Amino acid sequence: MFLNFAVVAVGIATLVWSADLFIQGAASLARRFGMSPLLIGMTIVSLGTSAPEILVSATAAASGAGELAVGNAFGSNIANIGLVLGLTLIISPILVGRTTAFTDLPLLLMVVVLCGWLLKDGILSAVDASILLATLVFYLIRISRHLRRPSINDNPSEIQELTLSRAIVAFILGLAILIGSSRLLVWASVNIAEALGVSELVIGLTIVALGTSLPELAAAMVSALKGHADIAIGAVVGSNMFNLLIVLALPGFFSPLLLSIPDLQRDLGAVFITTAALAAFTWLGWRKDQDHAPLGRVAGCLFLSAYVFYCLWLYYDIQKV
Numbered sequence: 001m002f003l004n005f006a007v008v009a010v011g012i013a014t015l016v017w018s019a020d021l022f023i024q025g026a027a028s029l030a031r032r033f034g035m036s037p038l039l040i041g042m043t044i045v046s047l048g049t050s051a052p053e054i055l056v057s058a059t060a061a062a063s064g065a066g067e068l069a070v071g072n073a074f075g076s077n078i079a080n081i082g083l084v085l086g087l088t089l090i091i092s093p094i095l096v097g098r099t100t101a102f103t104d105l106p107l108l109l110m111v112v113v114l115c116g117w118l119l120k121d122g123i124l125s126a127v128d129a130s131i132l133l134a135t136l137v138f139y140l141i142r143i144s145r146h147l148r149r150p151s152i153n154d155n156p157s158e159i160q161e162l163t164l165s166r167a168i169v170a171f172i173l174g175l176a177i178l179i180g181s182s183r184l185l186v187w188a189s190v191n192i193a194e195a196l197g198v199s200e201l202v203i204g205l206t207i208v209a210l211g212t213s214l215p216e217l218a219a220a221m222v223s224a225l226k227g228h229a230d231i232a233i234g235a236v237v238g239s240n241m242f243n244l245l246i247v248l249a250l251p252g253f254f255s256p257l258l259l260s261i262p263d264l265q266r267d268l269g270a271v272f273i274t275t276a277a278l279a280a281f282t283w284l285g286w287r288k289d290q291d292h293a294p295l296g297r298v299a300g301c302l303f304l305s306a307y308v309f310y311c312l313w314l315y316y317d318i319q320k321v
Contacts, residue, residue: 001195004188012211014177015052022051022174026169027059050242052212055182057247060204063183066251070124070259071204072212073265077240078205079213081274082307088220088232089300095235096282096293104237111135111244112272119268122261129252136245147235152171185211198318201263205314209319233295240275261308266317270310277306 051078057069088094115137162170175260185208192205216239220232251257285293 001192004191004195006062007061007184007188008207008211009031011181012182014181015056015185015212015214018177018181019213021170021207022178024162025170025172025174028162029164029171032164032167034142038299042058048241050247051178052182052214053239053243053247054250056180056185056208056212057250059182059186060200061251061254065186065200065260065321066257068186068193068200068204068208069251070207070257071206071246071267072202074242074271075205075209076213076247077271078244078267078274078307078310079209080216080236080240080243081278082303082310083210084213084217084220085232085236085308086300086302086304087217087279087305090297091221093294093296094233097296098291100233101238101282101286101293103142104234105214105275105282107139108237108241109272109275109279111241112268112275115244115248116268116272118209119259119264120257122264124248124252124257124259125296126256129249132249132252136242139241139245146227168277173180201260201267202314202318205267206311244271262314266313274303277303 053072056072060066062073115132118124118131189203189208190200192207193200216235220235234257280295281295281299285295287293
């Protein structure tokens with residue numbers, strides 16, 4: 001058991017490190033091919049911070065541990081708003097721009113509702129997965145159109161300049177280590193679930209979800225301490241969108257996955273509540289004269305409290321089994 005927990009710790013650490021290396025290489029290569037910093041930030045960097053979830057999901061699905069992948073998708077979304085955004089707001093307030101408030105958040109809410117509608121029968125099928133992936137295409141089109149009218153939450157990401165050879169090495173090495181550490185993490189997580197007698201879903205919702213959310217947490221905390229906390233809101237919304245449209249979809253392409261309806265109601269319900277709470281705070285606090293909505297420590301404390309409450313709810317459900 002100790003070995004499995006040690007492998008999980010090493011797997012998460014290398015996952016986070018290799019994701020950062022992969023992002024550096026990909027962003028540097030994209031810049032060399034003429035992409036703007038804003039476009040890189042909204043696509044490669046946002047997708048890159050979701051790389052751990054995506055790789056873990058693909059590895060888990062290919063290994064027959066589809067429930068772990070679903071738990072990773074839902075758990076990461078809950079952690080991104082409850083833990084990542086909650087802690088960031090406690091450190092520093094955030095100003096939410098018009099596009100995030102009235103385009104991205106409504107879209108994210110609609111995607112959560114779409115997931116609920118697709119999974120209401122308790123089955124994640126290839127058709128469901130295809131619909132989610134098709135929705136991703138529409139989201140990427142929205143991003144490309146939004147580039148013409150950036151808002152206050154679209155600060156260009158700082159891109160480290162690398163030589164061409166270093167960028168290629170960083171990209172290939174980062175991707176290779178991402179794949180390897182994902183395999184280790186899934187292997188150890190499945191072993192822990194079997195040893196403790198809990199489902200792979202629970203392990204995905206807790207250990208794996210928290211571990212794969214570390215890149216978002218690290219980026220948000222650093223941004224907040226540097227006085228750029230507004231970057232966190234874009235990263236959280238973008239990451240959550242990718243989690244639902246890619247991470248959740250992947251297991252469905254391998255084989256139909258049966259899911260527990262009560263577990264779905266609890267976990268997807270928590271995703272909806274945290275997303276709706278973020279949207280409600282933004283809309284209710286909207287300042288028309290200043291064209292933004294401030295989010296502060298009150299919202300941060302409530303988001304963090306919601307995350308703690310969810311973890312306790314999960315623990316209570318485990319104890320009942």
